[in-house]
Amino acid sequence: QDIPVESHTDVLIIGAGPSGLMAAYWMARCGVKARVIDKRSTKVFVGHADGLRPRTLELFDSMGFQHRVMHEGSISTEANFWVPGESGKLARKGPFNISRVDESPYHNTRLNQGRIERFILDSIQEHSDLEVERDVIAESLKYDENLEKDPDSYPITVKLRNQGEEASNVPCGPSQSGSGITRNELKRHDLLPDDWDDQAQQSNRKSKVEIVKAKYLIGCDGAHSWTRKQLDIPVEGSNTDHIWGVIDVLPISDFPDIRRVSIVSNAAGTILIIPRERGLVRFYVPVHVCEASSTPRFDRSTIAPEVIRTRVQAILSPFTFDFQACSWWTVYQVGQRIASKFTKGDRIFLAGDAVHTHSPKMGLGMNMSMQDGFNVGWKIALAVAGTVKPEILATYNLERYPLAEMLLEFDRHWSPMFTDQKPPDEKDTKAAAMFDIAGKFEDFADGWKVFYPGSRLICKPGSEAVARYIVPGERLKPVKLRNQAEGGTKWTTRLLESDGRFRILVLAGDIRNPMQKGRLETLCQVLTGQLTSKQSPLDRYVSIPGCYDSPIDVVTVHSAPWKESEFFDFPEILRPFDPVRGWAYDKVWCDDSCIFDRYCDGTAYEKWGVDWVLGALVVVRPDQYIGWVGELGDVDEMTEYLDNILVRK
Numbered sequence: 001q002d003i004p005v006e007s008h009t010d011v012l013i014i015g016a017g018p019s020g021l022m023a024a025y026w027m028a029r030c031g032v033k034a035r036v037i038d039k040r041s042t043k044v045f046v047g048h049a050d051g052l053r054p055r056t057l058e059l060f061d062s063m064g065f066q067h068r069v070m071h072e073g074s075i076s077t078e079a080n081f082w083v084p085g086e087s088g089k090l091a092r093k094g095p096f097n098i099s100r101v102d103e104s105p106y107h108n109t110r111l112n113q114g115r116i117e118r119f120i121l122d123s124i125q126e127h128s129d130l131e132v133e134r135d136v137i138a139e140s141l142k143y144d145e146n147l148e149k150d151p152d153s154y155p156i157t158v159k160l161r162n163q164g165e166e167a168s169n170v171p172c173g174p175s176q177s178g179s180g181i182t183r184n185e186l187k188r189h190d191l192l193p194d195d196w197d198d199q200a201q202q203s204n205r206k207s208k209v210e211i212v213k214a215k216y217l218i219g220c221d222g223a224h225s226w227t228r229k230q231l232d233i234p235v236e237g238s239n240t241d242h243i244w245g246v247i248d249v250l251p252i253s254d255f256p257d258i259r260r261v262s263i264v265s266n267a268a269g270t271i272l273i274i275p276r277e278r279g280l281v282r283f284y285v286p287v288h289v290c291e292a293s294s295t296p297r298f299d300r301s302t303i304a305p306e307v308i309r310t311r312v313q314a315i316l317s318p319f320t321f322d323f324q325a326c327s328w329w330t331v332y333q334v335g336q337r338i339a340s341k342f343t344k345g346d347r348i349f350l351a352g353d354a355v356h357t358h359s360p361k362m363g364l365g366m367n368m369s370m371q372d373g374f375n376v377g378w379k380i381a382l383a384v385a386g387t388v389k390p391e392i393l394a395t396y397n398l399e400r401y402p403l404a405e406m407l408l409e410f411d412r413h414w415s416p417m418f419t420d421q422k423p424p425d426e427k428d429t430k431a432a433a434m435f436d437i438a439g440k441f442e443d444f445a446d447g448w449k450v451f452y453p454g455s456r457l458i459c460k461p462g463s464e465a466v467a468r469y470i471v472p473g474e475r476l477k478p479v480k481l482r483n484q485a486e487g488g489t490k491w492t493t494r495l496l497e498s499d500g501r502f503r504i505l506v507l508a509g510d511i512r513n514p515m516q517k518g519r520l521e522t523l524c525q526v527l528t529g530q531l532t533s534k535q536s537p538l539d540r541y542v543s544i545p546g547c548y549d550s551p552i553d554v555v556t557v558h559s560a561p562w563k564e565s566e567f568f569d570f571p572e573i574l575r576p577f578d579p580v581r582g583w584a585y586d587k588v589w590c591d592d593s594c595i596f597d598r599y600c601d602g603t604a605y606e607k608w609g610v611d612w613v614l615g616a617l618v619v620v621r622p623d624q625y626i627g628w629v630g631e632l633g634d635v636d637e638m639t640e641y642l643d644n645i646l647v648r649k
């Protein structure tokens with residue numbers, strides 16, 4: 001009989017998939033006492049999700065590992081559509097015109113989920129000693145609503161069971177289908193060296209039971225979420241399920257677009273082809289359609305890679321298709337479902353597949369899940385740290401729920417295109433309809449537009465006149481800037497690092513203009529607390545304990561030509577001095593072109609819709625979404641906005 005030990009933690013995260021790891025990142029960055037558990041014995045290594053959207057890549061840049069994705073991933077450019085031409089033979093239509101290539105520095109990229117998990121795990125380790133506890137399953141959950149309002153209380157009690165050695169052979173390949181390889185069967189050549197140690201690690205813990213008391217709980221435990229079920233939160237959604245086969249192979253084929261994203265459709269069916277890293281190509285193949293309401297649940301064990309191979313051959317014919325090497329395959333059955341709410345008492349939060357599921361061929365589930373984890377993670381981390389008011393936690397549901405609804409809306413349009421039985425017609429209306437849908441949802445899918453609504457965190461009214469394209473509730477559009485001190489260039493996605501701090505962006509305008517220089521100096525006197533009896537906003541709020549003395553960082557971007565301005569032209573508060581590190585050379589940036597970097601073209605103010613001379617004042621949240629916008633003189637209004645969020649000293 002196991003005797004349970006009891007312990008306390010500030011945050012418990014159940015599930016170390018993409019959403020759980022993103023939330024865990026913030027705990028590591030903000031020095032929060034947290035536990036992350038997962039019932040699997042290892043991380044994912046091969047297969048699973050593989051599509052990364054530009055916004056997710058921007059977040060990775062702010063977390064410091066985007067370069068690893070660029071190094072290993074495969075970028076998808078145009079997509080093509082193949083339908084029978086006049087001769088009846090498959091002919092290429094397209095490409096789908098990706099018109100907004102300049103919206104983000106990053107483009108749709110393919111890299112398997114296991115590598116993404118690797119990068120986030122490494123980043124977590126870089127900043128803390130937080131580790132995922134594997135082979136640990138959550139077994140019971142109690143929530144004491146009476147304690148909800150006391151921020152120091154532990155209203156959550158979870159019983160955990162360490163599954164010990166007997167669990168070390170949990171399948172880590174195509175676990176959805178339950179049909180594949182176990183950890184010990186994984187081929188070493190499928191793994192990169194930094195994953196190999198992980199794979200070889202054997203669980204050496206003995207089975208034990210533990211009672212964990214937590215202040216906050218984040219349920220990131222996937223589509224069959226145990227946490228959601230404990231809370232009795234219902235899911236709503238469609239009853240019609242499609243059965244898909246997915247296969248990652250090294251293809252042997254004379255199909256010309258085998259290394260390009262393609263949709264191939266003929267009387268035999270429709271498949272999606274996605275080229276991947278390391279020569280792999282993924283095929284999404286509908287293998288069965290059933291009405292869930294009228295048919296017993298489909299027996300997925302009847303589908304094997306052979307069936308998927310034969311289906312691809314039939315649809316690609318007369319082009320040839322075969323493979324010898326298969327890295328991963330699965331068969332899945334997904335509905336379009338959304339939970340009725342994402343939180344319980346602003347103490348328990350659900351993220352990712354736990355609250356929304358849909359078909360994976362839009363390449364969005366992992367992206368949305370990671371963005372959920374990212375959104376809730378910083379809010380909980382800073383609330384636990386005592387830096388922000390717990391009231392901001394209500395914005396998680398407010399911000400993410402409408403996006404989950406939009407995700408399902410997209411899927412409701414997109415998925416049937418692959419499963420309708422109607423063969424493509426001569427006029428190619430199916431291709432046109434697909435391109436139309438993809439175009440309509442592009443902004444949303446790539447994450448360029450999120451439209452977070454007004455709240456404590458998003459101050460909506462009237463900033464258009466100051467900065468037309470810096471819109472509260474949207475992400476800050478990435479631009480490349482020149483560092484004033486050294487002349488080197490950097491994307492704002494990296495510059496505004498995800499370290500837990502809010503950023504005041506001082507868009508200083510053209511400081512060669514004496515009036516403007518005067519305005520900037522006045523702003524700086526207010527920021528140093530010299531001009532008013534009020535405490536400076538930089539000195540007004542409690543720290544992020546153990547990380548930063550102030551939860552606010554100031555970054556300046558001016559519009560004067562780089563060669564006509566100097567680092568020391570700027571007041572000291574904008575380039576603070578540290579006795580050990582010297583001047584903060586990384587705090588003053590210039591919107592000017594740079595001859596050796598064509599992305600740094602001196603158009604930041606134009607892209608942001610800001611007056612070249614007058615500039616603007618902007619507050620960017622820790623997750624790079626815009627919170628507040630005003631003029632350089634609007635410090636009182638800005639402080640009012642911050643007072644609503646941050647805890648005063």
Ligand code: FAD
Binds near residue numbers: 225369
């Ligand atoms: P999961 O990845 O499911 O992680 C949940 C974790 O919780 C698991 O590790 C599980 O072991 C753990 N867990 C569950 N219950 C418990 C418990 N009681 N105690 C402890 N631990 C528990 N998305 C994209 O964005 N792009 C794509 O290209 C894409 N392709 C896909 C292809 C396929 C074939 C599939 C099946 C999915 C694809 N997706 C894609 C979707 C994507 O995989 C999911 O949306 C994503 O993994 C969800 O992340 P998550 O962290 O919310 O959940």
